Amino acid sequence: MDSVAAIVRSDSKRALATLIRILGDIELAEESLQEAVAQALEHWPRSGRPENPLAWLITTARNKAIDRQRRRVLERRYSESQQDLHEVPSAGAHAEEGMDEAVLGLHIQDDLLRLIFTCCHPALARPVQTALTLKTIAGLSVAEIASGFLVPVKTMEQRLIRAKRKIAEARIPYEVPRPADLPERLGAVLSVVYLIFNEGYASSGAGELIRVDLCKEAIRLARMLVRLFRGEPEVSGLLALLLLQHSRHRARTDADGQFVTLDQQDRGLWDSGMIAEGRSLVEKALHQKRPGPYQIQAAIAALHCAAQDPEKTDWPQIAELYAALEHRQPSPVVTLNRAAAVSKAQGPEAGLKLLATIEELPDMQRYHYFHSVLGALLAECGRASESIAAFEQALLLTRNPSERAYLQSKVTALLGQDKAG
Amino acid sequence: MLYALLIYQAEEVTEAYGESEQAAVMTAHGQMQEKAKAKRQFVAATKLMPTSSATTLRGARDGIGVIDGPFAETKEHFGGFYLLDCANLDEAMDYARQLPHAVTGAIEIRPVAYNEVVTPDPETGIGVEQFETLP
Numbered sequence: 200m201d202s203v204a205a206i207v208r209s210d211s212k213r214a215l216a217t218l219i220r221i222l223g224d225i226e227l228a229e230e231s232l233q234e235a236v237a238q239a240l241e242h243w244p245r246s247g248r249p250e251n252p253l254a255w256l257i258t259t260a261r262n263k264a265i266d267r268q269r270r271r272v273l274e275r276r277y278s279e280s281q282q283d284l285h286e287v288p289s290a291g292a293h294a295e296e297g298m299d300e301a302v303l304g305l306h307i308q309d310d311l312l313r314l315i316f317t318c319c320h321p322a323l324a325r326p327v328q329t330a331l332t333l334k335t336i337a338g339l340s341v342a343e344i345a346s347g348f349l350v351p352v353k354t355m356e357q358r359l360i361r362a363k364r365k366i367a368e369a370r371i372p373y374e375v376p377r378p379a380d381l382p383e384r385l386g387a388v389l390s391v392v393y394l395i396f397n398e399g400y401a402s403s404g405a406g407e408l409i410r411v412d413l414c415k416e417a418i419r420l421a422r423m424l425v426r427l428f429r430g431e432p433e434v435s436g437l438l439a440l441l442l443l444q445h446s447r448h449r450a451r452t453d454a455d456g457q458f459v460t461l462d463q464q465d466r467g468l469w470d471s472g473m474i475a476e477g478r479s480l481v482e483k484a485l486h487q488k489r490p491g492p493y494q495i496q497a498a499i500a501a502l503h504c505a506a507q508d509p510e511k512t513d514w515p516q517i518a519e520l521y522a523a524l525e526h527r528q529p530s531p532v533v534t535l536n537r538a539a540a541v542s543k544a545q546g547p548e549a550g551l552k553l554l555a556t557i558e559e560l561p562d563m564q565r566y567h568y569f570h571s572v573l574g575a576l577l578a579e580c581g582r583a584s585e586s587i588a589a590f591e592q593a594l595l596l597t598r599n600p601s602e603r604a605y606l607q608s609k610v611t612a613l614l615g616q617d618k619a620g
Numbered sequence: 621m622l623y624a625l626l627i628y629q630a631e632e633v634t635e636a637y638g639e640s641e642q643a644a645v646m647t648a649h650g651q652m653q654e655k656a657k658a659k660r661q662f663v664a665a666t667k668l669m670p671t672s673s674a675t676t677l678r679g680a681r682d683g684i685g686v687i688d689g690p691f692a693e694t695k696e697h698f699g700g701f702y703l704l705d706c707a708n709l710d711e712a713m714d715y716a717r718q719l720p721h722a723v724t725g726a727i728e729i730r731p732v733a734y735n736e737v738v739t740p741d742p743e744t745g746i747g748v749e750q751f752e753t754l755p
Contacts, residue, residue, distance in 0.1 A: 370621055370708040372707070
């Protein structure tokens with residue numbers, strides 16, 4: 200991606216939330232922003248980048264929306280929002296001034312946060328909440344979201360269309376909820392931020408294995424939430440978890456962009472600043488004695504980061520933490536990770552025994568990482584042909600080139616071993 | 621925007637209410653209505669007779685079938701509704717939460733697509749609250 204395209208892409212993501220607030224319609228905002236982005240990609244390389252690219256994109260997109268709606272529909276919305284101004288001065292007061300360049304920058308964050316709470320509104324089903332946030336806040340494509348949720352693209356498209364329709368028809372507000380509703384609404388937001396990070400951490404799309412921009416976006420959102428909900432241990436736990444995971448990102452791929460497993464990573468490449476911040480956050484959070492899934496996961500990540508070399512990893516404690524996590528938040532993915540930890544602490548047979556409890560589940564059968572872990576444990580047990588079958592199954596399920604290369608190398612090594620033995 | 625708050629409740633539960641429980645339900649409705657009226661958001665409130673009084677017309681192979689009873693034999697029945705003028709879904713949800721049926725039954729919130737009201741006419745009696753005096 201060249202630099203102009205990269206700038207346009209990151210600016211357009213920031214512009215969307217504000218446009219949605221101004222236009223009061225997600226669909227309209229997305230479409231008109233797309234047109235503005237196309238115009239930017241055409242003009243900016245020739246005539247130079249405007250002084251305030253963000254304001255340029257928003258203004259241009261807004262004008263496109265006006266063209267598109269032939270002013271009629273929009274004028275009705277504007278006159279409605281004018282009425283709203285008198286009733287709720289704090290909520291919509293900057294709808295028009297928002298176009299001013301200086302004011303604009305100040306409101307972008309507010310608009311994003313407002314939009315997150317809209318996307319995570321309880322009147323929308325949980326899968327819809329996450330999908331919508333990934334689309335409108337993180338700027339993922341429908342295909343990427345579909346892949347993240349293990350559903351067909353068509354299904355995801357329909358889900359997003361229904362969601363936008365419901366927001367418009369039922370008038371789900373663009374507001375940060377009242378303090379009384381915040382705890383309940385926050386849980387949904389946290390899990391969405393976590394999912395955004397995961398999409399960047401192990402990208403499902405073709406291309407880079409790790410999408411640093413997405414990880415940074417999730418961390419940025421988590422920081423915003425920590426500022427807003429100071430003292431809420433699960434919010435700190437989430438930020439700690441993201442920082443600790445992201446601290447390893449430079450070591451997770453090699454010079455060729457290939458995936459490097461945890462035990463093979465150059466630990467000198469880990470970001471010690473992020474690790475220190477993450478550890479201090481999770482320690483402070485755990486001190487409040489209100490543990491939750493994010494704090495436990497952050498504690499696991501902190502143990503990984505504390506080991507100077509792989510042999511010094513405290514696998515028994517990690518396995519125990521996964522058991523605690525499984526108890527609080529039972530899910531086959533947690534069991535899968537616990538199996539990997541248990542195999543390190545007690546040997547591959549113990550890990551395989553845990554995998555056997557989830558292997559029948561359709562979600563696991565469709566999940567490439569399940570087959571990848573299974574393949575590794577079988578290989579450790581010397582069951583080469585079964586291991587090859589598992590790795591090949593994993594290969595069928597992931598399109599990520601780096602991950603495919605890793606799996607392919609495992610298969611090749613095992614085939615070589617087979618011939619040698 | 622107009623929202624309909626559709627109230628669903630198991631009839632055996634409401635039938636079994638004692639005097640004090642009945643009074644508590646009515647008080648909650650009264651308080652909610654007062655708030656909505658004070659904020660000029662109240663449009664209509666309708667309570668239906670029990671389903672034992674219901675007649676259902678339903679398309680059948682040879683025309684229209686007439687059934688003695690409600691639309692569906694379910695545990696919870698549609699018992700009545702409010703029409704409220706709210707700024708957004710959150711406001712409508714706030715009103716719904718003030719009603720005991722949100723706990724003892726269910727309240728479905730639906731945005732209203734079309735609504736036409738006849739101005740009450742005391743001479744003909746159309747649109748006047750005719751059942752005001754009923755217990």
